[in-house]
Amino acid sequence: MSLADQSVSPSARPLVKLSNIRKSFGSVEVLKGVDMAVQEGQVVAMIGRSGSGKSTLLRSINGLERIDDGVIEVDGECVDPSQIDLRALRLKVGMVFQQFNLFPHLTAGENVMLALKVVKKQDKAACRAAAEAALSKVGLGHKFDAYPSQLSGGQQQRVAIARSLAMAPKVLLCDEITSALDPELVNEVLSVVRQLAEEGMTLLLVTHEMRFAREVCDSLVFMHGGRIIEHGPPAELFDRPQTPELAQFVGMVEAR
Amino acid sequence: MYNFTLWDILSNLLLAARWTVLLSAIAFVCGGIAGVLVLLARVAPLRPLQTAMKLYIELFQGTPLLMQLFIVFFALPLTGIETSPWTAAAVALTLFTSAYLAEIWRGCVEAVPRGQWEASASLAMSYGEQMRYVVLPQALRIAVPPTVGFSVQVVKGTAVTSIIGFVEVTKAGTMITNATFQPFLVYGLVGLIYFALCYPLSLSAKALERKLNVAR
Numbered sequence: 142m143s144l145a146d147q148s149v150s151p152s153a154r155p156l157v158k159l160s161n162i163r164k165s166f167g168s169v170e171v172l173k174g175v176d177m178a179v180q181e182g183q184v185v186a187m188i189g190r191s192g193s194g195k196s197t198l199l200r201s202i203n204g205l206e207r208i209d210d211g212v213i214e215v216d217g218e219c220v221d222p223s224q225i226d227l228r229a230l231r232l233k234v235g236m237v238f239q240q241f242n243l244f245p246h247l248t249a250g251e252n253v254m255l256a257l258k259v260v261k262k263q264d265k266a267a268c269r270a271a272a273e274a275a276l277s278k279v280g281l282g283h284k285f286d287a288y289p290s291q292l293s294g295g296q297q298q299r300v301a302i303a304r305s306l307a308m309a310p311k312v313l314l315c316d317e318i319t320s321a322l323d324p325e326l327v328n329e330v331l332s333v334v335r336q337l338a339e340e341g342m343t344l345l346l347v348t349h350e351m352r353f354a355r356e357v358c359d360s361l362v363f364m365h366g367g368r369i370i371e372h373g374p375p376a377e378l379f380d381r382p383q384t385p386e387l388a389q390f391v392g393m394v395e396a397r
Numbered sequence: 398m399y400n401f402t403l404w405d406i407l408s409n410l411l412l413a414a415r416w417t418v419l420l421s422a423i424a425f426v427c428g429g430i431a432g433v434l435v436l437l438a439r440v441a442p443l444r445p446l447q448t449a450m451k452l453y454i455e456l457f458q459g460t461p462l463l464m465q466l467f468i469v470f471f472a473l474p475l476t477g478i479e480t481s482p483w484t485a486a487a488v489a490l491t492l493f494t495s496a497y498l499a500e501i502w503r504g505c506v507e508a509v510p511r512g513q514w515e516a517s518a519s520l521a522m523s524y525g526e527q528m529r530y531v532v533l534p535q536a537l538r539i540a541v542p543p544t545v546g547f548s549v550q551v552v553k554g555t556a557v558t559s560i561i562g563f564v565e566v567t568k569a570g571t572m573i574t575n576a577t578f579q580p581f582l583v584y585g586l587v588g589l590i591y592f593a594l595c596y597p598l599s600l601s602a603k604a605l606e607r608k609l610n611v612a613r
């Protein structure tokens with residue numbers, strides 16, 4: 142249980158702080174005032190039914206969705222919707238997607254190197270070294286020259302993780318990153334995430350892997366209807382849900 | 398009366414066909430370059446620019462090439478710009494080609510999945526960097542077959558320039574017919590020349606399409 146004592150001193154300033162985030166698509170309000178804080182080194186999982194706004198919330202943290210109201214603070218940098226410096230924000234926030242989204246015309250190594258080269262302006266040797274390190278970290282050092290189409294889903298997702306990690310983000314967002322995988326490929330991706338968690342990476346993940354959430358996460362957030370209606374340590378939420386919505390969700394997921 | 402041999406007719410047509418080829422090449426290359434600019438403006442995240450380019454494209458797609466040619470040839474001189482049949486033909490075909498190619502390529506850019514934009518955005522890439530390194534390389538692959546296919550339209554489009562007196566293969570055909578009174582033979586040969594120019598292009602467009610489908 143080494144993970145449990147990764148708890149952060151309460152005085153620490155949160156790495157990610159969301160205040161009163163609101164977002165509508167047309168006339169439908171999808172996020173109805175969400176507050177949340179993630180401490181440095183914390184691993185937080187978001188759970189909730191499909192359509193409860195998890196992806197929208199996650200995507201707003203790196204500016205893929207523009208919020209209508211509220212404040213997002215990452216690493217002390219305040220970003221409100223009107224004066225958002227997306228480039229600065231995105232250098233601090235990495236994201237991994239359900240559908241991998243690797244660049245199909247580039248090899249695994251080139252996928253990892255691209256942003257190092259064009260965004261961080263690192264020289265060739267530095268890019269190559271960083272990409273090799275990142276790919277080795279996810280166990281794919283030997284696939285440097287493989288194209289995404291030559292890799293399994295699990296391998297592609299690990300390359301996607303390596304691609305984000307190579308940019309050295311402060312926090313990594315993962316949106317259901319195992320949901321598009323065949324069951325037998327889920328674990329290779331989860332174990333990479335677990336390893337990142339153990340190394341102290343700050344992670345915010347949307348997941349349906351409840352066992353993983355229970356074992357690896359410091360904190361759990363339950364979203365329902367565009368709000369966070371419960372949050373706390375995983376064991377507490379799973380074993381003593383306070384709301385009927387969470388009780389029902391836990392029952393539903395565990396029945397599967 | 399002088400008797401035209403088949404070779405006389407054919408050699409004159411082939412000489413004129415050089416201008417068809419040259420005009421096609423100029424229209425295709427210049428139209429391609431202009432088309433890239435129109436495309437970039439058409440998909441840029443700037444509303445007014447998008448609208449302007451949409452209008453430009455629809456203008457050229459929604460009017461006959463012949464009208465475009467007349468406007469360039471007859472209307473430009475009214476504004477004080479001298480135009481020879483050569484320049485008028487080249488300018489009109491270039492504009493026409495740029496509009497069509499921009500629209501073809503826009504489809505290719507939009508066929509690149511949204512996830513590619515999102516992933517590259519998440520890596521802090523700017524719009525220009527996303528376009529250059531992620532989207533255009535992928536769009537280019539799917540753009541090759543329809544682009545080569547469209548070159549056939551350009552070659553055939555050069556025929557209308559005969560109306561303003563530009564002597565390409567169709568105009569040469571008309572002139573030779575007037576001298577030989579053998580329209581069937583002459584225009585038959587003209588048709589064969591167009592076919593010989595266009596058929597390899599459409600064949601290669603199809604082959605490229607097959608090849609790219611397999612590669613994916």
Ligand SMILES: Nc1ncnc2c1ncn2[C@@H]1O[C@H](COP(=O)(O)OP(=O)(O)O)[C@@H](O)[C@H]1O
Pocket residue numbers: 166171189190191192193194195196197198
């Ligand atoms: N781009 C969009 N346009 C319109 N509605 C959207 C869009 N994205 C998400 N939604 C809606 O917002 C709600 C929340 O979606 P999402 O954040 O994806 O939920 P979750 O990830 O929890 O399943 C859903 O009702 C969804 O239909």
Ligand SMILES: [Mg+2]
Pocket residue numbers: 195196197317
């Ligand atoms: Mg989702």
